[in-house]
Amino acid sequence: MVSDGERSLSAYLDEVAAGTPAPGGGSVTALVGALAAALAEMVANLTLGREKYADAEATLRPARDRLTTLRMSLLDAAAADEAAYQSYRDAASLPRTSDGEKTARTDAMQKALNVATDVPLAAARSAREVAELLQSVARDGNPHVRSDVALGALLAEAALRGALLNVRGNATLLADRDLAATYLRDADLLENSGREAAQRAYHTAMDAAPEGGFR
Amino acid sequence: MVSDGERSLSAYLDEVAAGTPAPGGGSVTALVGALAAALAEMVANLTLGREKYADAEATLRPARDRLTTLRMSLLDAAAADEAAYQSYRDAASLPRTSDGEKTARTDAMQKALNVATDVPLAAARSAREVAELLQSVARDGNPHVRSDVALGALLAEAALRGALLNVRGNATLLADRDLAATYLRDADLLENSGREAAQRAYHTAMDAAPEGGFR
Numbered sequence: 001m002v003s004d005g006e007r008s009l010s011a012y013l014d015e016v017a018a019g020t021p022a023p024g025g026g027s028v029t030a031l032v033g034a035l036a037a038a039l040a041e042m043v044a045n046l047t048l049g050r051e052k053y054a055d056a057e058a059t060l061r062p063a064r065d066r067l068t069t070l071r072m073s074l075l076d077a078a079a080a081d082e083a084a085y086q087s088y089r090d091a092a093s094l095p096r097t098s099d100g101e102k103t104a105r106t107d108a109m110q111k112a113l114n115v116a117t118d119v120p121l122a123a124a125r126s127a128r129e130v131a132e133l134l135q136s137v138a139r140d141g142n143p144h145v146r147s148d149v150a151l152g153a154l155l156a157e158a159a160l161r162g163a164l165l166n167v168r169g170n171a172t173l174l175a176d177r178d179l180a181a182t183y184l185r186d187a188d189l190l191e192n193s194g195r196e197a198a199q200r201a202y203h204t205a206m207d208a209a210p211e212g213g214f215r
Numbered sequence: 216m217v218s219d220g221e222r223s224l225s226a227y228l229d230e231v232a233a234g235t236p237a238p239g240g241g242s243v244t245a246l247v248g249a250l251a252a253a254l255a256e257m258v259a260n261l262t263l264g265r266e267k268y269a270d271a272e273a274t275l276r277p278a279r280d281r282l283t284t285l286r287m288s289l290l291d292a293a294a295a296d297e298a299a300y301q302s303y304r305d306a307a308s309l310p311r312t313s314d315g316e317k318t319a320r321t322d323a324m325q326k327a328l329n330v331a332t333d334v335p336l337a338a339a340r341s342a343r344e345v346a347e348l349l350q351s352v353a354r355d356g357n358p359h360v361r362s363d364v365a366l367g368a369l370l371a372e373a374a375l376r377g378a379l380l381n382v383r384g385n386a387t388l389l390a391d392r393d394l395a396a397t398y399l400r401d402a403d404l405l406e407n408s409g410r411e412a413a414q415r416a417y418h419t420a421m422d423a424a425p426e427g428g429f430r
Contacts, residue, residue, distance in 0.1 A: 045234030
C-alpha cells in the first residue's frame with residue numbers, strides 16, 4: 001500500500017471515486033481533519049514572530065507545534081483506515097469449510113473490526129483536539145486570517161462527525177456487546193465535546209474577523 | 216504555479232500549514248468539495264452495473280458523470296484560488312507614486328478582487344450541485360456504503376459554507392457597492408438552498424443505512 005501522503009491530490013481523488021470501498025469515508029475524514037489542523041497552523045504561523053502579536057507567543061507556539069503532530073497523525077490515520085479495511089476483507093476471505101475454520105475466520109474478522117473501530121476513534125479524538133486548539137487560534141491569532149480559522153472549525157467538526165459515523169457503524173458489528181457499548185459511549189462523549197469546541201472556535205473567529213479583511 | 220492536482224497530499228498539507236496565506240482557506244474549501252464529489256461517485260460506482268440495483272441506473276449514471284465533472288472543476292478551483300490571490304498581491308505591489316499610478320493600482324486591485332470573489336462563488340455553486348446529486352445517491356445508491364454518502368453531505372455543506380466565507384469577505388472589499396450587494400445576495404441564496412440539499416442528503420443516507428453495515 002502506498003502511504004496516503006505520497007499520492008498526488010488528483011490520484012487520491014481518483015482512487016476515492018473509483019468503485020472500490022477503500023479509500024473511502026474513513027480515509028477522507030482523517031484527511032479533512034489534517035486539512036483543519038493545517039489551516040490552524042497557517043494562522044498560527046502568520047501570527048508568531050510578529051511584534052504586533054507578541055502576547056500570543058505563549059499560547060500559539062505550543063498550539064502550533066501540537067497541531068503539526070496532530071496533522072501528521074491524521075494523515076497516518078487516512079492510510080491506517082485503508083489497511084484496517086483490507087485486513088477485514090482478508091479475514092472475510094479466509095476458508096470456512098470446517099467448524100474450526102469458521103471459528104478462526106469469525107475471530108479474525110472480529111479482531112479486524114476492532115482495529116477498524118479504533119482507527120476512526122483515534123481520528124475523532126485528534127479532530128476534537130484540533131477543534132480545541134482552534135479556539136486558542138481564533139482568540140489570539142492574526143485577525144486578518146480568521147476566516148481560515150472559521151473554515152478550519154467547520155472542517156474539524158465535519159471530520160469529527162465523519163469519523164464517528166465509522167466508529168458507530170463498525171462498533172455495531174462487534175460480537176462483544178460490552179466492547180461495542182464502550183465504543184458507542186466514547187463516540188457520544190467525543191461528539192458532544194468536540195462539536196461544542198468546533199462551534200465555539202467558529203463563532204469566536206467570525207466575531208473577531210475585521211470587516212472584510214482580505215486575508 | 217504547480218497545479219494543485221499534481222502535488223502530493225503531504226506536500227499540499229505542508230504548504231497550507233506554512234506561514235504564507237496561499238494555499239489557504241479558498242483552496243482547501245474547493246478541495247473538500249472535490250472530496251465530497253469523489254465519495255458520491257464512489258457510491259454510484261459501487262451501485263451501477265449490479266443487477267440488484269438495476270432500477271438505479273437511470274438516475275445514478277448521469278449523476279455519476281456529472282459528479283466527475285464537478286470534482287475536476289473543484290480541483291481546478293483550488294488552484295485558481297491561489298492564482299487569484301497572487302494576482303491581488305501583484306496588484307497591491309504596483310507603484311503608487313503618481314496619481315495616475317495610484318488609480319491604476321486601485322483599478323488592478325479591484326479587478327483582482329472581482330476574480331477572487333468569482334472563484335469561490337463558482338466553487339460554492341459546484342458544492343451545492345454536489346449536495347443536490349448526493350440526494351439521488353442517498354436515495355438510490357448501494358445502502359451498504361451510505362455512511363460514505365452521509366460523510367459526503369457533511370463535506371459538501373462545509374465546502375459550501377467555507378467558499379461563502381471567502382465570497383463574503385472579498386465582496387465587502389469591492390468599491391462597486393452594487394456588485395458587492397449582488398455577490399452577497401447570491402451567497403445567501405446559495406447558502407440556504409445548498410445547506411438544505413446537503414442536510415436532506417445526510418438524513419436520507421442515515422435513515423437508509425442498514426444496521427451496522429460495514430461498507
